[in-house]
Amino acid sequence: MTVTAATPGESPASPAAASDGAPPGGPQAKGRRKPKPKRSRAQRLRRDLFLIGLMLPGVIYFVVFHYGALFGNMIAFKDYVTFIGVWDSAWVGVDNFTVLLADPDFWNAAGNTVTIAVLQLAFFFPAPLALALLLNSLVGDKIRRFVQSVVYLPHFISWVIVVALFNQVLGDVGVLNGILDDNGLSTIDIIGNADAYKPLVIAQVIWKEAGWGTIIFLAALANVDEQLYEASAIDGAGWWRRLWHVTLPAIRPVIVLLLILRLGDILTVGFEQFFLQRDTVGPEVGEVLDTFIYWSGIQDGHFGVAAAAGLMKGVLGVALIYAANKISHRLGEQGVYR
Numbered sequence: 001m002t003v004t005a006a007t008p009g010e011s012p013a014s015p016a017a018a019s020d021g022a023p024p025g026g027p028q029a030k031g032r033r034k035p036k037p038k039r040s041r042a043q044r045l046r047r048d049l050f051l052i053g054l055m056l057p058g059v060i061y062f063v064v065f066h067y068g069a070l071f072g073n074m075i076a077f078k079d080y081v082t083f084i085g086v087w088d089s090a091w092v093g094v095d096n097f098t099v100l101l102a103d104p105d106f107w108n109a110a111g112n113t114v115t116i117a118v119l120q121l122a123f124f125f126p127a128p129l130a131l132a133l134l135l136n137s138l139v140g141d142k143i144r145r146f147v148q149s150v151v152y153l154p155h156f157i158s159w160v161i162v163v164a165l166f167n168q169v170l171g172d173v174g175v176l177n178g179i180l181d182d183n184g185l186s187t188i189d190i191i192g193n194a195d196a197y198k199p200l201v202i203a204q205v206i207w208k209e210a211g212w213g214t215i216i217f218l219a220a221l222a223n224v225d226e227q228l229y230e231a232s233a234i235d236g237a238g239w240w241r242r243l244w245h246v247t248l249p250a251i252r253p254v255i256v257l258l259l260i261l262r263l264g265d266i267l268t269v270g271f272e273q274f275f276l277q278r279d280t281v282g283p284e285v286g287e288v289l290d291t292f293i294y295w296s297g298i299q300d301g302h303f304g305v306a307a308a309a310g311l312m313k314g315v316l317g318v319a320l321i322y323a324a325n326k327i328s329h330r331l332g333e334q335g336v337y338r
Contacts (some may be wrong), residue, residue, distance in 0.1 A: 151211025
């Protein structure tokens with residue numbers, strides 16, 4: 001048995017080291033990393049100062065024009081007089097709500113708003129989804145980009161131009177009636193027809209906003225795993241089966257989220273679109289809550305009643321968001337918040 005003597009200045013190896021053949025401070029010791037020192041709040045603030053500066057204009061906008069404007073809701077509980085201001089106006093409690101609920105014009109505007117909102121939810125909300133599915137099915141990237149650019153363009157056109165275009169095409173002396181008159185057929189007045197007013201405004205909002213609404217759906221469709229389509233195709237699934245069992249379940253959280261947000265904003269069907277066409281069919285058909293608030297508050301000077309109508313609309317929207325979010329949780333979806 002041969003014993004190897006340790007050289008001067010070298011300690012003898014331990015039994016564990018001799019058995020492993022790995023010297024102390026080997027690969028295991030090198031793999032350990034010291035935890036990074038935790039940065040203070042001031043250090044994190046200096047690190048993210050540029051990003052905070054980019055975010056600051058948006059934060060100021062929401063604070064001033066959204067959260068700051070909430071204090072104006074106290075007008076709904078006062079006999080607001082513009083000459084003496086909000087603070088010095090007399091407090092009337094719920095009198096403005098009593099006057100509002102007794103006004104038949106308010107109930108007429110509320111009924112028109114609910115009808116148009118339900119029609120928008122049934123026909124306008126699925127339109128961007130269907131258009132996104134169609135665009136996603138296009139094979140050529142150049143064709144897809146061209147079609148996307150075309151369907152996005154109407155979003156950037158103001159409602160004044162959109163209403164004018166529809167009047168030029170479907171008005172009493174529009175292109176459609178000109179073609180019918182030239183061929184000896186009877187003309188039809190679509191723009192001034194009260195029965196056709198609600199389908200007309202739904203068609204207008206679909207034409208203007210459906211393309212822009214596809215952006216979020218297209219982003220969600222881009223994250224669907226292509227291997228799922230290949231596996232379902234191998235199993236013999238056709239186009240409809242792949243759509244129903246792969247595509248829609250993959251983007252269902254996005255659909256639920258947008259649906260909840262839409263329900264919260266369901267009573268805000270729009271102002272400019274209906275303001276421009278209200279006199280064409282009369283207030284009995286064309287009045288909605290947004291135009292009612294304008295005419296009651298700005299034109300007639302009933303600021304307290306108009307503020308009460310706006311406050312009721314906002315409270316109802318919050319309640320709808322809360323209820324829809326709870327229902328989404330019951331169905332196993334994330335919703336807007338947990």
